Amino acid sequence: MEAQSYNTFDFYYLLSIWAKELSGDFNKIVELTNASEELLQSKKVNPERFDHRYNKFIQVYAHLRAKKLEEGIRLASLYESSFNPSSNNWFAFMENYTLLALHAKQYKIAHTLLHKVLTNPFIKKITKMAQERWSLFEAYLNLVAPQEDKPFKWKSLTQNVPSYSKDKEGFNVAILILQVLYYVDMMDTEALEYRMEALKKYAHKHFKDSFSERSRIFFKLLNLVVKADFDYIVAQKKGESLYHKLQNTNPPGDAYAEIEIVPYEHLWELIIKRLQLREV
Template sequence: MQEIQQLLKVLQNVSSKTIVDASLIKNKGLEGLLLLGVTQGEFKNDKEAACKLYGSDQSDVRYKMLKHRVKKKLYNKLLTIEINSNLTALQKEMECVRLLNIAKVLFRQLEFPLSISIANKVISISQEYEFNEYLLQAYEIELAAYTNQGSLKSFNETREKYAKCLSLVNLEKEAIDLHQLAKAHLRSTVKVRKTLLKELPRIIARLEGILSEAYSFEIFLSYYRTSILYYELIGEFLQIINITKDAANKVQEGKINPFRFDLRFNTFNLIYAHLRTKSYSTGLMYASDFYSLFDPTTKNWFAYMENYFLLALHAKQYELASVLLHRVRSNSSYNIINNDAKERWQLYTAYLYFVEPSFPVLEGFNYQKFITSITEYSKDKQGFNVAILILQFLYYLKKGDTEGLLYRIESLKKYILTHLKDTFSLRSKLFLKLLMLTVTEDYDEESCRIKGAKHYQKLIETPTPGDAYAEIEIVPYEHLWELILESMPK
């Protein structure tokens, strides 16, 4: 069932037509009923589908054969699908693949002039979109055809083009390999990401070297993405602002292929970098200006909205944050995002509730239930553990539950000793110490200000670490501390 669901999802994402073409479900047969049941959410698993269609379970041979036929048709549909006009580069890439297959069939049937004619179409598309690997394959077909025709002049001209293209493709493959090496390590554990930091400068230096040898879209893209990975990890977000702005300018100047460059990815990183450099007003301006780039029915929109929402929170524009949260929670496509993303939005909602619980969007939010049910994230993945611990502490602080807070203090002390030993955890460590001070000073605002001044000043002076280590500050610690002090008795 999962495979069918995934195939339907891909078809929905790339097709210019409805999620399932009428040709697949036009009849009232079992194949059509299975597809309709999956697309309409009637069948969530094999057990439900087999029971409805055959009155048996998923081990029924008839049901297994039905699934096999449906999957075969869906895979075939991927080969002939009419791709959405918004995905121009993918359209052209699939066109090249189709034409190359036709040219190879014609060549095998000794129709050399026809195979050359089709290969020329591939060459034209590939040059416009910088599909150099397909360009190389088209040259290979032409060379083989000219060889069999004995067309020496055409053979020599194409051979020269082929040699240049081969050299370029080899450099592209090296650049892509280096980027993939970096990205694969980044997707692993925190420990592996730390190890990667030592290797990234060498990888980037080599990518710069390749870029100086030959300039192509694939080589630039590998250098661009790997550089962003590196500067995110070490916390040099000003560099990312410069990289993304430079890339956008190069697209406008025609130095980067506009058909293939992903402006949404570039914009996402530009806005995130403004969040991390605390350039909130500029970041909010960009977030508003580029909002229309993102389709609200996609996961990318929800990811974009996370940065937009956090910018508003960090800028203390809480009214705007509530408006953005309403857009997210009222979006009919909310269920397409994964559980981790949903948990993050719940966490964001809880923080906004702590800041200002009177916003209309928070009316149905059960703050107490969320706090008591929330579980910590994996200890191997730093990111939201501290945010959860802080939120739980704030809940008991607002209640004035001294007994609950004393228990939390012991938990915080253990967490600091176990997980916040490194220098990059200093901001989180300092803030947790400030939290503990509220209880030891018996919720006295003046006493907390005086005794916490040293930690607070150090907190202000300590920059946020890079993404290799960072715990997310949903509301900046400095803002949270002020909110906590303001809520205490004078």
């Protein structure tokens, strides 16, 4: 701002976000976008030139990645009306909003957002991969917070075997994990053995670097459940050290890394809780 030039501010703003994304410093992006929004509101930057929608989008995304979930939800609620529901940007914004709600265990909010997205007629115009992501969001939400009056149809997802293309790596992981979770919930040993074998093959082929460390740990926890024959006490005890390791392993810092739809810690807690309830 010292240069009193909008172009200087804009270059600094964009380069700062780019640099912090590369280093995975999302807390700094939160600070930068918060400050930029304040400058916009006080009219210290030109509102006709500053891309306020981009700032709002990045601000909400940075809150998600920095795990500032409650504040992120508050901002997303305020900013939703800034995006046209017929645009791709609205659907992209709603992905981050929904992930914030899922990560914060605000499942009622997540159901409301999901309904808004799935009933938006323009969903047919977004890319096929984006539509598939929304199908996964719906499936995960119905796994962790099912609605009794609206039973979810699992058949297509549980029978689908994902293709192992590199550009859909995180997508494939989410599908395979979801399938295993579903069969754990059903206590279907035969189907589980098949899916666990698919997980092992996938892990052996793709999980060869630190990018996949959290998924690798969670796969081991899932395998423990099968080996424990669904005994929650055995699974919980044998999985304790892995669970603590998972808690101490941060998600990849890369700005373009796949985000867990529901954090693995929450899924593990859900598995133990449901296995425990079956033994009551």
